[in-house]
Amino acid sequence: MSNWTDPAIGEFQRSGGNHPRFGRDLVLLHxxxxxxxxxxxxxxxxxxxxxxWVVAATFGGNPKNPAWVNNLRAHPDIDLEVPLPRAGTKTYNVHATELAGPDREEARRLFHTVSPVFPQFEASITRLIPIFLLTPHTS
Structure with missing residues (x-):
């Protein structure tokens, strides 16, 4: 983990999913x-x-994919910690599917709607930003 992620993960967990900078918009991929x-x-x-849920591998506009992209491609069945609407988090066992075609485009438009920096990241790099759908396993 990097110097940024260690404290950010700790803050996410201590605050019950309410990060001081990003609010309840973050999820923790295990x-x-x-x-x-x-x-x-x-x-x-x-x-x-x-x-x-969908996650996009923007990596802050970095020209390379974050490490978690290769991790999800190799091991798509993971736990996902998600903030609950008011307080706390819930962990789901999910399957990650990398989106392509119309499904990816629909999720991409959603990121454009909710994240003002997403279009900036797309414009600043030449790689296609991977987007994954994380779907809970059914019992």
Whole structure:
């Protein structure tokens, strides 16, 4: 984890999902390292979408994908910690599907609507920003 993510994850967990800078817009991916197989938590913006959530690998406009992209591609079944509407978080076991075509475009438009920096990130890089749908497993 980077110097930014360690304290941000700690704050997310201490505050019950209410981050001081990002409010209740973040989700915590409890991923698994693609090569190491070890737990790799990643904090990112998550938006309710269909029967789950979407996350976009903007990486703050960085020209490379964040590590969690390869982790989700290698290990798509993870736990996802999501803020509840008023307080606290709930953890779901989810399956990550990388979106393409019309589904990706629909989620991309949603990110444009709720995140003013998303279009800036798209304009500043040449890579296609991966977007994943995280759908809860049914019992």
């Amino acid at each position: 991923g698994i390292g693609a090569r190491s197989g070890t737990p790799r938590p990643h904090l990112t913006r998550g938006i309710a979408f269909r029967d789950g």
